[in-house]
Amino acid sequence: MxxxxxxxxxxxxxxxxxxxxxxxxxxxxxxxxxxxxxxxxxxxxxxxxxxxxxxxxxxxxVTPRELPYATKRARQVEAKRKIGRAAAALIRPGETVILDAGSTTLEIARHLPPRITLKVVTNDLLIARELADREGVDVYVTGGQVRRGVYSLQGPETEAYLRATHVDRAFVGADGVDVAYGVSTTNRQKVPVKQAMLAAAERSYVVADHSKLGRRAFARFAGIDQIRTLICDDQAQASAAVQLEALAEAGVEVVLAP
Structure with a gap:
């Protein structure tokens, strides 16, 4: 041939x-x-x-590269708000929470109940700014190198901080969620950061809108068997029904935010 x-x-x-x-x-x-x-x-x-x-x-x-924050923020705006609202509703007063960097996790910060008492650990400067003046919310920033245009922190300092941290819940973003491939991100340097977040939490959640289901981004940071709960928006019922069924069969709890 x-x-x-x-x-x-x-x-x-x-x-x-x-x-x-x-x-x-x-x-x-x-x-x-x-x-x-x-x-x-x-x-x-x-x-x-x-x-x-x-x-x-x-x-x-495949999602081959990471988008600038301004571009990410403009995509799937309503879906991210739904996810943010649903995720924030899971958080209880007095808990310690990790919020991964990203526009979806920023919506979690924005939807936290008023007057809630929390400790929030984040590697996102915009999330830290969002919560800095919230009474009752203590904000801890991981440290590390600032990534231009994305406003997140990464590097050995970030990873070391997270490895020395234990929290009740961690909400981790993803650029791709595929049953066969796993959970992935566009930036390989983010892999150890996300893995440290998952390891630091008693209960961890992946937050991703419906457009991420069935996608495989550049760098895999967890297998599906390592994920307990996925929080997605309800548009996934129409756009990714096969993936939802496969995730459920794999033992992943799927929360579809209305």
Whole structure:
């Protein structure tokens, strides 16, 4: 089979199956894994797929880069508000809470009940500013390097602070939630930060709007088996029903915010 025919076949399989592994493609085509990798490199260069560790995904299934905060904030505004309201309603007076950096977790901060007493740990400067003057809310900022345009903190100092912290609840954002791939983010440097947040909490929640379901972002930070609860908006019932069913089968509690 000529190279062009192989690549055409690879694209047909990818469209039908949604994900390909190098070893499986090599077996089907009766060629070496190195040949398959070269074909995938060429197809990626042509903008026809995105390579992953050990395989490939369709272009639309992967979030390749982190968006500036202003862009994120303008997307799925109502869905994030719904999630923020539902997540904030779970928090009890006197608890200690981690709020991950992001526009969805900012909505949690904005929807906290009035006069609630809390300790809030965050690596998000905008969340810290939102809560700084709230009476009854003690705000703790992790420290670390400020990321321009995103207003979050990351790095060894952030990770060390979180590893030395124990909280009742942690709310962690995600750019992709896929049953097979897991929970992922666009920035690999955020992986140890998010993992430390999950480890610090008695109970952890992933917060992600319906557009993130079925997506696989650049860097995976948790398997689905590590996630107890996902808080999403109710539009997921129409746009991602298959993912919701698979998540439930995998033992994940899904809270759909109306």
């Amino acid at each position: 000529l190279a062009e025919e192989r690549r055409r076949q690879v694209l047909q399989w990818l469209e039908a199956e949604g994900r390909l592994e190098v070893s499986e493609v090599a077996r089907r085509l009766a060629v070496s894994p190195m040949t398959v990798r070269r074909d995938l490199e060429r197809l990626e260069a042509d903008g026809l797929l995105v390579r992953t560790h050990g395989g490939a995904l369709p272009v639309g299934a």
